Amino acid sequence: MVKRVLAIVLIAFVAVFLTRFVASVIQTDSFVAQLNGSYSNELEKKHIIFIAQQYDNPFWKQMEQGAQAIANQYSMEIQYIGPSTNNVQEQLKLLQKAIASSPDAIIAQGIEEPQYIDLIARAFAKNIPVVTVDMDAPQSKRIAYIGTDHQLAGQQMAELVLQQVNSRTQIGVIIGSAQASQMLRLEAFQERIAAQPLIDIVDIRSSNISKLEAAKQTVEMMNTYPNISIIVGFSGLDAIGIVEGLQSIEKHNVTVYGFDNLSTTEQLLSQGLIRASIVQQPAEIGRQAIITLDQHFKYGNIQTMQYITTTVVTH
Amino acid sequence: MSTRKILFIALPLLLLLNSIISYVLFQSSYRINESYNTMLTRVLLYQQIDEQVKQQIGYISQYIDQKDTSILLQLNNNDQLSSLQANLQQQPIDYKLLLEATSFRNLLNSYISSETTLLLMLDQNSSLAYVDYYEEIKQLSSFISEESYNLISKELSVYSGLYQTIMLIIVSMKQSGIYLLIATTTLSLLLAYWISSLITKPIQQLVTVAEKISHGELNATLPRYSPNSEFYILSDALDQMKNNLQIIIDSEKEALQKDKQLRELEIEVLQNQINPHFLFNSLNVLSKLALIEGAEQTSDLTVTMSNLLRYHLRQMDKPVPLRDEVKHAEDYFYIQHTRFRDRVHFVIDIDEEQLTTRVPVLTLQPILENIFMHGIEGMESGATITLRIYGDKTYTWIEISDNGTGMDEETRLNLLNYDSPSEKPLSSGQRTGSTGIGSRNVFRRLQLIYGQQHAVYIDSTIGVGTTIKLRIPKQQEIVLTE
Numbered sequence: 169m170v171k172r173v174l175a176i177v178l179i180a181f182v183a184v185f186l187t188r189f190v191a192s193v194i195q196t197d198s199f200v201a202q203l204n205g206s207y208s209n210e211l212e213k214k215h216i217i218f219i220a221q222q223y224d225n226p227f228w229k230q231m232e233q234g235a236q237a238i239a240n241q242y243s244m245e246i247q248y249i250g251p252s253t254n255n256v257q258e259q260l261k262l263l264q265k266a267i268a269s270s271p272d273a274i275i276a277q278g279i280e281e282p283q284y285i286d287l288i289a290r291a292f293a294k295n296i297p298v299v300t301v302d303m304d305a306p307q308s309k310r311i312a313y314i315g316t317d318h319q320l321a322g323q324q325m326a327e328l329v330l331q332q333v334n335s336r337t338q339i340g341v342i343i344g345s346a347q348a349s350q351m352l353r354l355e356a357f358q359e360r361i362a363a364q365p366l367i368d369i370v371d372i373r374s375s376n377i378s379k380l381e382a383a384k385q386t387v388e389m390m391n392t393y394p395n396i397s398i399i400v401g402f403s404g405l406d407a408i409g410i411v412e413g414l415q416s417i418e419k420h421n422v423t424v425y426g427f428d429n430l431s432t433t434e435q436l437l438s439q440g441l442i443r444a445s446i447v448q449q450p451a452e453i454g455r456q457a458i459i460t461l462d463q464h465f466k467y468g469n470i471q472t473m474q475y476i477t478t479t480v481v482t483h
Numbered sequence: 484m485s486t487r488k489i490l491f492i493a494l495p496l497l498l499l500l501n502s503i504i505s506y507v508l509f510q511s512s513y514r515i516n517e518s519y520n521t522m523l524t525r526v527l528l529y530q531q532i533d534e535q536v537k538q539q540i541g542y543i544s545q546y547i548d549q550k551d552t553s554i555l556l557q558l559n560n561n562d563q564l565s566s567l568q569a570n571l572q573q574q575p576i577d578y579k580l581l582l583e584a585t586s587f588r589n590l591l592n593s594y595i596s597s598e599t600t601l602l603l604m605l606d607q608n609s610s611l612a613y614v615d616y617y618e619e620i621k622q623l624s625s626f627i628s629e630e631s632y633n634l635i636s637k638e639l640s641v642y643s644g645l646y647q648t649i650m651l652i653i654v655s656m657k658q659s660g661i662y663l664l665i666a667t668t669t670l671s672l673l674l675a676y677w678i679s680s681l682i683t684k685p686i687q688q689l690v691t692v693a694e695k696i697s698h699g700e701l702n703a704t705l706p707r708y709s710p711n712s713e714f715y716i717l718s719d720a721l722d723q724m725k726n727n728l729q730i731i732i733d734s735e736k737e738a739l740q741k742d743k744q745l746r747e748l749e750i751e752v753l754q755n756q757i758n759p760h761f762l763f764n765s766l767n768v769l770s771k772l773a774l775i776e777g778a779e780q781t782s783d784l785t786v787t788m789s790n791l792l793r794y795h796l797r798q799m800d801k802p803v804p805l806r807d808e809v810k811h812a813e814d815y816f817y818i819q820h821t822r823f824r825d826r827v828h829f830v831i832d833i834d835e836e837q838l839t840t841r842v843p844v845l846t847l848q849p850i851l852e853n854i855f856m857h858g859i860e861g862m863e864s865g866a867t868i869t870l871r872i873y874g875d876k877t878y879t880w881i882e883i884s885d886n887g888t889g890m891d892e893e894t895r896l897n898l899l900n901y902d903s904p905s906e907k908p909l910s911s912g913q914r915t916g917s918t919g920i921g922s923r924n925v926f927r928r929l930q931l932i933y934g935q936q937h938a939v940y941i942d943s944t945i946g947v948g949t950t951i952k953l954r955i956p957k958q959q960e961i962v963l964t965e
């Protein structure tokens with residue numbers, strides 16, 4: 169009896185460990201198979217290199233995600249690269265590298281630099297189509313621009329400010345960089361504001377699309393012009409930086425306007441710390457870039473200028 | 484299941500299981516190692532390509548500096564980079580890194596084509612047009628360098644993620660494998676113990692029984708086994724041997740009994756032969772004297788007595804025809820009639836054909852003697868003793884009956900229980916009077932001589948009489964001796 173029980177226990181023991189053993193063997197096997205099976209040496213889909221203005225920038229990340237979401241559907245693979253800080257030279261180098269890597273297409277910011285335009289021409293010669301996003305380089309041989317109509321956006325911003333102002337007011341402006349997109353917005357803004365004699369744009373500073381830099385510039389601006397009652401941030405992170413800067417010097421009577429709807433922007437809007445934001449649609453830009461490329465590959469005939477609309481979000 | 488089957492199925496099965504476990508463990512490590520190797524090969528390849536590119540750039544700048552054509556020749560003949568390129572083209576690549584790898588391959592292609600153009604230009608010694616290309620390949624080389632490090636780190640991170648997962652599974656696999664090995668080994672040991680006890684236990688039981696048998700305990704019972712087991716045959720054989728031994732011992736005892744009986748008879752005969760001539764002569768003298776004195780009846784009686792004695796003293800080991808026995812019975816009856824006078828009546832009813840049947844000497848007389856001694860002694864008159872002989876082709880029947888006192892059941896059974904000599908010694912216990920060899924003695928002799936073919940029946944009722952029936956086979960070679 170004892171022997172029988174012992175035998176049954178042992179057999180049960182063997183059965184349990186055999187099952188466990190077989191399970192882990194199968195698991196290992198599938199893993200190793202996955203390791204080997206996922207290998208191939210030919211890329212079957214179209215190879216698209218996407219060069220961001222800055223690798224970690226949420227605006228560009230959203231654009232990439234929008235593109236990635238439908239890339240598979242159009243049989244494309246996106247290689248997302250970008251400089252770690254906002255640096256035109258680095259962007260140039262990455263574009264150069266991208267062209268040397270002979271992809272099927274490149275998505276990049278349009279920069280009005282002769283070298284940059286040369287590189288786009290070289291890509292064109294190598295039969296690599298370049299689509300510019302966020303900012304255009306109209307003189308280059310890019311096949312299309314997909315993004316916000318910055319002039320229109322600048323005007324929209326001016327309209328927002330004008331709606332609020334009815335007395336003599338000093339305005340400070342923080343732009344992301346001296347890049348064309350920012351300049352287009354700023355010029356349109358300035359043009360519209362100039363029509364209203366009560367309002368003066370007293371200071372324009374650059375944040376180099378960094379939140380911390382925007383905060384720093386805000387503090388300096390307020391120190392120089394303590395009477396400023398409105399500050400407008402022209403790139404995505406500026407408004408957040410401006411709010412932080414104002415909080416650090418405890419200035420509560422300054423109205424902030426901004427662009428885009430990134431991470432904490434929404435929260436600041438709901439708290440009333442940002443009055444209004446003109447929101448671009450980066451995901452839609454990314455999506456549209458892929459669709460445009462697909463049309464280019466398929467029909468060769470595409471619309472060169474594709475503006476993606478913006479919306480105004482207010483407190 | 485027989486022991487052999489268990490041995491041939493269970494043990495190899497367990498052995499096979501253990502071997503498979505060991506093999507699978509080994510195979511898994513091998514496959515993982517292999518996947519590691521392919522990854523490492525790629526990493527090394529990226530590294531080699533980077534170094535080769537740097538080296539070639541170095542040669543080119545050396546040539547531009549020194550214009551030493553041997554360097555150019557060496558560069559032109561150097562196909563190391565293209566072989567590395569071909570090798571790279573064949574490498575399987577994880578799909579997660581396919582984009583980067585494709586970029587890297589294209590970068591390398593760009594570099595090689597630019598370098599070829601540059602070398603061609605340098606060879607032709609044409610102007611300074613090469614400078615642009617030289618700058619370009621330097622740029623490309625830095626890209627290659629960057630990308631190779633980028634790829635290496637990505638390869639390692641992709642692999643390390645998978646590797647850690649696999650290592651976890653391997654650890655659990657090893658653990659359960661070891662437990663499994665321990666369990667199967669224990670099971671094997673248990674099985675070995677069980678199988679060995681399957682063999683040794685029956686052997687021990689059989690040994691015990693064999694020892695008992697060898698000590699004479701023939702009634703020892705043998706253990707039972709399933710008819711499929713080998714021990715069933717062994718136990719069965721031992722059982723048969725034991726039974727055969729019992730039969731041999733029994734027959735040996737019987738033969739010994741026969742021997743003893745014969746020797747007793749011989750002694751009896753020898754005793755009876757003491758001075759027979761003196762007896763016969765004396766009886767003859769008595770007979771003649773009685774005749775002279777005119778006592779004829781006494782004379783006849785004496786002659787008959789002499790005949791009786793002569794018959795008693797003849798060779799005991801030779802069978803006689805039934806006729807002689809009947810004659811002897813008549814002589815005996817005559818003597819007894821002299822004693823009992825008309826109180827007893829003797830009736831003989833004989834089938835003459837049966838008288839040739841040969842019977843042992845002194846078959847009838849002891850029975851008659853018994854009747855006279857016990858059956859009819861107390862009767863005042865009208866006692867009748869009947870002797871009937873009849874039979875068929877195979878058997879002769881002798882029937883002796885009287886109308887005397889009869890016997891009780893115990894006496895009857897005691898008489899019939901003649902095959903157990905040990906109970907009452909024949910020669911002494913049943914001896915009655917001067918001549919008698921008891922009825923039991925007669926029955927016993929018939930049994931010893933004819934075995935199963937003889938038969939003895941006794942019918943008796945107290946106050947009515949007794950009938951004794953003997954069945955004797957005919958045409959039987961009777962051998963008393965041996």
